[in-house]
Amino acid sequence: MERLPKPLRPHLAAVRVLAVLTVILGGLYPLLVTGVARVLLPHRAGGSIVRADGRDVGSALIGQSFTGRDGAPVRKYFQSRPSAGGYDPLASGASNLGPQDVVDLPPDPRAADQAARKGRASLLTQVCARSKAVGELEGVSGARPYCTPDGVGAVLKVFPAVGAPTRVVSVNQPCPAAPFVAAYQGVRVECGRRGEDYSAGRTVAVRGDAHAVVPPDAVTASGSGLDPHISVAYAELQAPRVAGARGLDVRRVRALVRAHTTGRALGFMGEPVVNVLELNLALDRER
Template structure:
C-alpha cells in the first residue's frame, strides 16, 4: 500500500512538473511569439496622425462636434478599463427611455425623422467599445460632416465607402465603418 502511494505520488509530481513547464512556460512563450508575428495587430493597431498616436482601430472612442463622424453610444463612456454593457434588458424602462432620448438627439443633430435613425446610433455594443458604426449610420452623418468641413457630399460619401469593412470571412457579421479611420480620412481630405 505504501509502495502504491509513493508510486502514485511520484507520478503526480512528474505530471505537475511537466504541466507546469508546458502551461507555465511553453504555452505563454508560444502565444507571445505568435503575437509578435502579427506585429501592429498585436500592438492594438494604433492610428497615427502627424506622428502622434490618436487611437486604436480596435477600440471605439467618443468624437464630438459637427465636423466628425460620431461613434456608437457607450455604456461606459468608451473607457477601455471598464469594458461592459449596461446590463439593462430589452424590457427595461430605463433602457427604453435612454434609447428614445438618444434617438431624438441623433434625429435633431442629423436633421432627419426619428424613424430614420439606425439602431446602432442609439444602442451601445456589448463591450461599449465597438469601433464601427453601420454604413447606414455613417451615411446619415455624411451630409453634416461634409457641411462642417467644407467638403463636397460626394467626397465624404466616397470616404465612407472606402472605409466600409465587409463581413468577416465574407459571411460573418455585418459590414461596418471604422469611425476613427474615417475621421482621420476626413481630416486628410480637408487639408
C-alpha cells in the same frame, strides 16, 4: 517528501503544481503566443495602434468618442456607437439591461437610498433620448416607436393591474411634464410623481405610429462597449453634417465612407461596417 508528516504531503504537492503551472501558463505560454502573433500578425499583435502626425491617436479595434470638452459631439467628425463603459477596455461590457427594462427611476432628492436619489433611466428611455439627440444633431426626425416626443419611454402604469382601469400614470414623465397621451381607455393620464410607488400597476408600453429614421446602432451600445465601427446607414446619415462642417462636397465624404467600409466577414457573416477613427483621420487629411 517522504519525511514530511502525511497530512502535509498533499499540500506540498499542490504548491508544486501551482508553481509549475504558473511558470508554464502564466509565463511561457503568453510569451509563446505573443511571439507567434508578432510574426504572423505584427500589426494586430500590438493592439492595432493607429498613428497620425507622429503620435498614437487610438486603436483600430477600440472605439472612442469624438466630443468636445463640453461633451457635445464635434460636428466635423463622424460619431461612434454609444458605449456603456465609456470605451474603456478595463470596463468593457454591456449595460446588462434587457428589453423589459422600460420604467425609469426618477431622481428623488428626498430619498434615503443613494441610488434612488440619483435615479436611473431605463434602457428604453436611454434609446429614446439618444434617438432624439441624434435626430437634432443630424437634422432628421429622432422619433421612434415606444418613445415620447420629449425623448423618454412611452410607458403607462395602469391601475388596477387587472380589470377596467381607474387610474393611469405616464411613469417616465415626472410632473409637471404633460403626458404624451391625454387618455387611456377613457381614463385621464396623469404625470408621474417623484417618490410614488407604481409597482402594483400594469405596465403598458405604447408603440405609437412613429417610423425610426435613426439607425439602431446609433442608439444602442455594443456588447463589449468597445465597438470601433458603425453601420453604413449611420455613416450615411452623418455624411451631410460632416460635409457641411468641413466645407466639403458631400459626394467626397460619401466616397471616403465607402473607402473605409469593411464587408461581411468571410463574405457572409454580419453586415458591412465603417471604422470611425480611420474615417475621421482620412477626413483630416483632406485639405
